[in-house]
Amino acid sequence: MNNKLWAFLVPIVSVIMALLISSVVILLIGQNPIVAYAALFKGAFGSKLAIASVIIKTTPLILTGLAVGFGFRAGLFNIGAEGQMVMGAMIATAFAINVAWMPAVLAIPLTMVVGMAAGAGYAAIAGVLKAKTGAHEVVTTIMLNWIAEYLSSYVVTVPMGVGFGTPKSPEIANSAKLPPLMTVQATELTSGIIVAVIAAVVIYIVLEKTTKGYELKGTGFNPYAAEYGGIKISQNIVLAMAISGALSGLAGTLEVMGVHHRFLGTLSGGKGFDGISIALIGQNNPIGIIFAALLMGSLRTGSNEMQFVGVPKHIILIVQAIIIFLVAADRIVRTILIRKKRVKAS
Amino acid sequence: MEKAVEMIQIVKQFPGVLANDHVDLIVLKGEIHSVVGENGAGKTTLMNQLYGLLKPDSGEIRIFEQKVSFKGPRDAIAKGIGMVHQHFMLVNNLTVAENVVLGSETTRGIIFDLREAQKRVDQLSRSYGLQVDPTAKIEDLPVGMQQRVEIIKTLYRGAEILILDEPMAVLTPQETEELFSVLRKLKENGKTIIFISHKLNEVMEISDRITVMRQGKVTGVLNKSETDVREIARLMVGREVVFTVQKLPAKSSDVVLRVENLWVKDYRKLDMVKGISFEIRKGEIYGIAGVAGNGQSELVEALTGLRKPEKGRVILCGEDVTGKSVRELREKGMAHIPEDRHKYGLILQYPAYYNMILGRHYVQPFVKGDFLDHRKIQEFTKTIFSQFDVRPNNIKMLGMNFSGGNQQKLVVAREMSAQPKLLVVSQPTRGLDVGATEFIHKALIQLRDTGVAILLVSMELDEIMSLSDRLAVMYSGQIMGEVDPKEVTVEEIGLMMAGHRFEDLRRV
Numbered sequence: 001m002n003n004k005l006w007a008f009l010v011p012i013v014s015v016i017m018a019l020l021i022s023s024v025v026i027l028l029i030g031q032n033p034i035v036a037y038a039a040l041f042k043g044a045f046g047s048k049l050a051i052a053s054v055i056i057k058t059t060p061l062i063l064t065g066l067a068v069g070f071g072f073r074a075g076l077f078n079i080g081a082e083g084q085m086v087m088g089a090m091i092a093t094a095f096a097i098n099v100a101w102m103p104a105v106l107a108i109p110l111t112m113v114v115g116m117a118a119g120a121g122y123a124a125i126a127g128v129l130k131a132k133t134g135a136h137e138v139v140t141t142i143m144l145n146w147i148a149e150y151l152s153s154y155v156v157t158v159p160m161g162v163g164f165g166t167p168k169s170p171e172i173a174n175s176a177k178l179p180p181l182m183t184v185q186a187t188e189l190t191s192g193i194i195v196a197v198i199a200a201v202v203i204y205i206v207l208e209k210t211t212k213g214y215e216l217k218g219t220g221f222n223p224y225a226a227e228y229g230g231i232k233i234s235q236n237i238v239l240a241m242a243i244s245g246a247l248s249g250l251a252g253t254l255e256v257m258g259v260h261h262r263f264l265g266t267l268s269g270g271k272g273f274d275g276i277s278i279a280l281i282g283q284n285n286p287i288g289i290i291f292a293a294l295l296m297g298s299l300r301t302g303s304n305e306m307q308f309v310g311v312p313k314h315i316i317l318i319v320q321a322i323i324i325f326l327v328a329a330d331r332i333v334r335t336i337l338i339r340k341k342r343v344k345a346s
Numbered sequence: 347m348e349k350a351v352e353m354i355q356i357v358k359q360f361p362g363v364l365a366n367d368h369v370d371l372i373v374l375k376g377e378i379h380s381v382v383g384e385n386g387a388g389k390t391t392l393m394n395q396l397y398g399l400l401k402p403d404s405g406e407i408r409i410f411e412q413k414v415s416f417k418g419p420r421d422a423i424a425k426g427i428g429m430v431h432q433h434f435m436l437v438n439n440l441t442v443a444e445n446v447v448l449g450s451e452t453t454r455g456i457i458f459d460l461r462e463a464q465k466r467v468d469q470l471s472r473s474y475g476l477q478v479d480p481t482a483k484i485e486d487l488p489v490g491m492q493q494r495v496e497i498i499k500t501l502y503r504g505a506e507i508l509i510l511d512e513p514m515a516v517l518t519p520q521e522t523e524e525l526f527s528v529l530r531k532l533k534e535n536g537k538t539i540i541f542i543s544h545k546l547n548e549v550m551e552i553s554d555r556i557t558v559m560r561q562g563k564v565t566g567v568l569n570k571s572e573t574d575v576r577e578i579a580r581l582m583v584g585r586e587v588v589f590t591v592q593k594l595p596a597k598s599s600d601v602v603l604r605v606e607n608l609w610v611k612d613y614r615k616l617d618m619v620k621g622i623s624f625e626i627r628k629g630e631i632y633g634i635a636g637v638a639g640n641g642q643s644e645l646v647e648a649l650t651g652l653r654k655p656e657k658g659r660v661i662l663c664g665e666d667v668t669g670k671s672v673r674e675l676r677e678k679g680m681a682h683i684p685e686d687r688h689k690y691g692l693i694l695q696y697p698a699y700y701n702m703i704l705g706r707h708y709v710q711p712f713v714k715g716d717f718l719d720h721r722k723i724q725e726f727t728k729t730i731f732s733q734f735d736v737r738p739n740n741i742k743m744l745g746m747n748f749s750g751g752n753q754q755k756l757v758v759a760r761e762m763s764a765q766p767k768l769l770v771v772s773q774p775t776r777g778l779d780v781g782a783t784e785f786i787h788k789a790l791i792q793l794r795d796t797g798v799a800i801l802l803v804s805m806e807l808d809e810i811m812s813l814s815d816r817l818a819v820m821y822s823g824q825i826m827g828e829v830d831p832k833e834v835t836v837e838e839i840g841l842m843m844a845g846h847r848f849e850d851l852r853r854v
Contacts, residue, residue, distance in 0.1 A: 210716050
């Protein structure tokens with residue numbers, strides 16, 4: 001079977017099956033699944049406002065999905081997208097507060113670069129630790145997540161904090177705010193989505209067309225052969241972590257520049273961890289990840305509407321879990337199939 | 347005398363190989379019996395059937411004159427058979443006593459009785475002279491000690507017959523001596539020992555009787571007192587040379603590679619290459635023969651940039667390249683056909699045309715700036731495919747989907763097409779059929795004739811004798827002698843592989 005076809009079919013079949021299985025759960029709680037799914041769909045795509053909120057939710061998910069997916073392709077399991085996102089957003093905010101004197105053409109790209117650099121640097125810590133000492137990135141990135149969380153909650157309450165209630169930073173300069181694509185009622189649809197899609201295309205090109213992509217993927221598949229081929233494993237580990245972290249950092253930065261216009265203690269809200277599921281559903285393919293993020297974004301947006309017809313919105317967590325399970329389980333099946341082939345061949 | 351083990355007319359067929367072809371093995375009670383043979387002669391297969399890991403296709407096994415049919419190792423252990431594997435099966439972060447009793451723990455009620463376990467391990471180790479601290483953790487023990495723990499483990503389970511698979515492969519000479527005294531003590535206590543090895547000197551030192559195997563068959567059963575190393579070597583290696591490769595004499599001139607007093611440690615920090623020096627000239631195949639694990643892999647790794655040497659110098663085309671990286675060495679004209687094509691030679695998940703540029707993926711003509719030039723890479727791969735007759739002729743097929751022979755062709759073709767000055771080749775035909783083997787031999791000779799210096803490391807005596815222009819035999823990290831393969835006998839090579847120096851052989 002053609003691999004590309006598989007990669008395309010599996011997630012779609014998984015989504016359909018997940019909706020079917022979840023409909024049984026909806027039936028069991030005495031509701032009508034057809035009504036529930038109709039509301040879900042309406043909630044996600046039934047109005048301009050709905051579509052705008054889907055896109056807003058999708059934007060950071062594309063980037064964290066890319067961050068994790070890129071790491072996977074290079075053989076690294078970056079669980080630290082959450083922390084890298086927070087660090088990116090926080091440092092980008094600190095920069096963007098002070099750029100009122102700059103024109104937007106300068107302030108916008110520079111703020112993005114600062115946020116990406118912050119995420120990259122933070123992730124590179126885990127990369128260096130792995131390259132130098134062999135410390136596993138899963139452990140170190142989880143630890144770095146906590147450092148980022150507590151550091152940011154200190155920064156946002158004491159040195160950068162303003163006002164009362166939710167800890168928050170001052171607003172960033174107007175010149176560093178992303179221009180909205182359109183405004184529906186009070187909701188501004190940020191142009192961040194364009195940046196996210198461009199990032200996906202760039203990552204696709206890097207992975208599939210460049211020499212670096214060849215080295216990174218080769219290291220991910222078989223580090224021994226990569227070393228034999230003259231590829232410096234430790235350099236590539238650090239680089240892959242840094243690129244992954246830059247993507248997470250950009251996710252946080254765009255949230256600041258396009259949505260909240262300030263740094264909030266609750267900004268990441270688990271989007272870094274969502275990146276893991278999205279990378280999985282998108283099969284680590286940058287273009288697949290765009291669609292996986294869109295799926296996740298629309299499920300979340302539509303679930304509110306579902307709540308109105310009497311179906312708890314947590315049903316979508318079940319849908320999400322089943323999709324992931326099916327995609328992952330399919331991998332198991334495929335791995336077994338490939339192995340069998342290999343045994344026969346040898 | 348009572349027979350401890352009788353294996354009668356054992357046949358075991360694997361896909362494509364008859365691993366055991368009507369093999370008879372008779373081991374008397376209380377003797378140390380060695381089973382020797384080259385790699386792939388069928389020794390381990392035979393032992394795995396005795397230990398219940400494999401079922402014979404036909405034939406009969408008797409233990410203490412009683413017919414048995416094992417469903418698994420558990421049945422074999424119940425009949426008093428214990429096996430010490432080449433790779434130890436110990437839990438590194440548990441203590442000696444915990445490891446020994448693992449699976450049949452001493453208990454008090456439902457509670458694990460560690461003290462009792464330690465006491466029993468201590469008793470066992472005392473009575474057989476196997477000094478080892480029962481409270482020490484495995485990870486803190488040297489390899490020789492770990493082996494003792496494995497032996498104690500089998501004794502604890504009531505073994506009367508001990509199988510030791512290549513027990514010296516991991517030991518230092520001193521540890522080997524200690525192992526031998528343990529084995530003698532076990533013999534005094536009436537235990538029966540089956541000893542698998544291809545190190546002939548040690549075999550002669552420790553065994554009472556010796557069964558020699560070659561290509562799945564028994565070629566001789568000898569009493570130690572009535573034989574010598576020469577006879578065993580002949581039975582083990584068999585005919586003189588199987589393949590005669592057509593080749594002209596080497597036109598050697600300039601030195602391409604010079605190695606001076608090279609020392610290399612392995613991952614355990616043990617010295618594996620101990621002060622080796624040699625030279626390879628242009629248009630010459632320099633062979634290194636030897637039993638696996640005598641430092642050949644470490645030598646190759648040091649020469650190809652995968653491992654840093656401790657001491658000594660490596661000079662490639664007049665330039666000191668000691669400790670240089672793989673990339674630098676490749677840029678200076680080194681190419682490398684590794685011993686393990688799956689681990690090192692190929693990225694199995696990559697298509698063939700991606701594998702074709704590994705090591706040169708960043709140089710012209712395969713790149714345009716920082717981008718891969720897919721068109722050029724594919725054109726190049728197509729040419730190579732037809733030149734080396736790789737099948738199937740599908741350059742986009744993933745590496746893992748090619749057959750073993752064609753995978754090796756991919757590696758060989760890639761490394762040869764790099765136009766190297768020095769080609770380091772390790773085990774080029776391992777696991778290949780006759781056709782592919784012949785193809786690769788011819789390709790190596792052709793490359794030699796174009797003036798490339800080739801270092802060939804192989805465990806296959808036939809291969810190395812027929813291909814090499816000069817031949818060195820490695821034993822325990824040192825070169826036992828450098829000879830012209832046309833002027834030595836297989837027996838002499840066999841003796842050198844067993845640790846005799848060439849000068850000493852010729853003096854006798």
